[in-house]
Amino acid sequence: MLFIGSILLLLIINILLYVFYKKNRDSKLQLRNNELTYTEHKPESVLVSRKINHNATKVISKLIKKGYLAYAVGGCVRDILLNLSPKDFDIVTDATPEQILALFKNSRLIGRRFKLIHVVFGREVIEVATFRACSERKSKKSKSGRLLLDNTYGTIEDDAIRRDFTVNAIYYDHKHNKLLDFSNGIEDLNNNILRIIGDAEARYKEDPVRMIRAVRFSCMLNFELEHSTETAILPLSHLLEDVPPGRRYNEVVKLMYTGCLTDIFKQLIKFDLFRHLFPVPSKFLEKDHKYKDFVYQATKNTDARITKGKTISPSFMLAVLLWKPVKYLTSRYIADGMDRIPARQQAIKQVISEQIVCTSIPKYFVSAIREIWELQYKLENRKPKQIYFVLSHPRFRAAFDFLGVRDSAGLLENSTYNWWDKIQYLGKPKQESMIKALIKNKHPKKKIKPKKKAQ
Numbered sequence: 001m002l003f004i005g006s007i008l009l010l011l012i013i014n015i016l017l018y019v020f021y022k023k024n025r026d027s028k029l030q031l032r033n034n035e036l037t038y039t040e041h042k043p044e045s046v047l048v049s050r051k052i053n054h055n056a057t058k059v060i061s062k063l064i065k066k067g068y069l070a071y072a073v074g075g076c077v078r079d080i081l082l083n084l085s086p087k088d089f090d091i092v093t094d095a096t097p098e099q100i101l102a103l104f105k106n107s108r109l110i111g112r113r114f115k116l117i118h119v120v121f122g123r124e125v126i127e128v129a130t131f132r133a134c135s136e137r138k139s140k141k142s143k144s145g146r147l148l149l150d151n152t153y154g155t156i157e158d159d160a161i162r163r164d165f166t167v168n169a170i171y172y173d174h175k176h177n178k179l180l181d182f183s184n185g186i187e188d189l190n191n192n193i194l195r196i197i198g199d200a201e202a203r204y205k206e207d208p209v210r211m212i213r214a215v216r217f218s219c220m221l222n223f224e225l226e227h228s229t230e231t232a233i234l235p236l237s238h239l240l241e242d243v244p245p246g247r248r249y250n251e252v253v254k255l256m257y258t259g260c261l262t263d264i265f266k267q268l269i270k271f272d273l274f275r276h277l278f279p280v281p282s283k284f285l286e287k288d289h290k291y292k293d294f295v296y297q298a299t300k301n302t303d304a305r306i307t308k309g310k311t312i313s314p315s316f317m318l319a320v321l322l323w324k325p326v327k328y329l330t331s332r333y334i335a336d337g338m339d340r341i342p343a344r345q346q347a348i349k350q351v352i353s354e355q356i357v358c359t360s361i362p363k364y365f366v367s368a369i370r371e372i373w374e375l376q377y378k379l380e381n382r383k384p385k386q387i388y389f390v391l392s393h394p395r396f397r398a399a400f401d402f403l404g405v406r407d408s409a410g411l412l413e414n415s416t417y418n419w420w421d422k423i424q425y426l427g428k429p430k431q432e433s434m435i436k437a438l439i440k441n442k443h444p445k446k447k448i449k450p451k452k453k454a455q
Contacts, residue, residue: 029160029161029197030182030183030184036160036182037182038171038180038181038182039180039181039184039186040178040179040180040181041178045172045177045178045179047080048077048080048172048179049172049174051080051086052072052089052172052174053089053124053126055089055119055121055126056076056089056126059104059119059126059128060072060091060174061174062103063093063100063103063128066103068093068095068099069093069094069156070091070092070093070095070174071091071156071172071174071180072089072091072171072172073159073168073172074090075087075088075090075168076088076089076090077170077171077172078185081170081189082189088125088126089126089127090126090127090129091126091128091129092128092129092131092156092159092171093128093129093130094131094153094156097109097116097117097130100117100128104119106119106120106121107120107128108120114129115130116129130153131153131156131158132152132158132159132162133153133154133155133158156180160182160197161197161198163197164196164197164203164207164210165185165195165196165197165217165229166183166185166188166197167185167188167194167195167223168185168217169181169183169185170189183197188226192222192223193225194214194217194218194221194223194225196210196214196226196228196229200228200231200232201236204233204239205236208236209240209243209247209248209251211233211237211240211271212240212255212273212277213251214230215233215264215268215271215273216254216258216264219258219260219267220259220260220264233271233273234271234272237271237272237273237275237276238272238276240276241276245356246360248277248359248360249359249360252277252314253314256317257306257312259303259307261303261317262296262299265295265299269285276358277359278321278355280325280351281295281321281322281324281325284324284325288324290410290411293409293410294320294323294324294405294406294409294411295320295321297408298316298317298320299317302317313365313368313398315365315368315369315372315398316372316398318355318361318365318369319368319372319373319402320402325351326344326347326348326351326373328347329346329347329350329351330344330347332347333346333347344377348370348373352370368395371393371395371399372398372399372402375390375393375395376399376402376406378390379399379403379420380416382416382419382438384438384439387423387438391423396424400424403417404417422434
């Protein structure tokens, strides 16, 4: 009995140790004597010191010179360690936003929920934030747990806990040329794992946008989502509806510039996030395979342009996503007795109004979307008197590319795309010949029957 009791006791101890290990492993925060600690990484810091941006270094050095702590953190450090080119540089410091503003004449305060400072160097912006602290007393939350106001400041240890993913919580100490890793982020980088810091459910409730970021980073970095980081998304996807339309729009735009929009859309649909960003288009995607092919053809084209270093406009992808609902509503209004042009205008107005409730769209892009759609009808009809007007239109290129996506997805029944593809590169005389041929095809001469001779 004593032997069996000893075995049971050892088993219980092992189970308790495993649970404790797993709990700490999931959070990935390193504790020593109940205090948050970090691991120093010297060899990796050499790589960061060589590739860190000149303007970011200038900001860090000035803050340190004035007696403040300052570190590069987040995506810039992560990307350098992965041998990628950082798109922007984020700095954290113990200086308050007001102190940072006083220090840099070329700076401006942004944000309400989180106060941030943008230090401007021509076209480049270096974002500077004060160390965040978790203060339940001062922070304001919604009923669902989302942070509404949170401008409580703390230490670097507090800030590390507040970071979203372990790979984004690696700090570069320029003064001592070392990396501070509070959450084993470098280990996760080496293992290609994206892991949220802390309890996944609580962190997603705190800021539902983190679910979109989890999808974006995992696709962009080709990382595997850690189990709890992944499994908490689907049950909490509805919390996106609590996020302001402006923030949702900003996140959608970021997705378009990743170069992996196709994979991201598939993951957003898998985790039921897409429906809360684009509720009307998602209904059509579920039922219409041709429309789904059309959308994915557009995402592939967008990814290809990003890979080649070409420019893109969010208005193009938004026009693609909302095209089917506009076509559907237009046909409904026409069936109800409305004339074709008023029906189309009413459909466009309604679809855009419904989308703006979910993701606000700047007026400039709304105008661009409308013009791309209106040009589709002109491109399809090919009225001879409108050819030169269409070719000289500022949105012609975007509308033509849109027509090309429709053609690739099998949504055009004739050779309209090939016709426009040819005429736009010809000189004026050859263009006129094509237009004359178009007139002949549209209005063929009637054959005159010979009159019968009188007998």
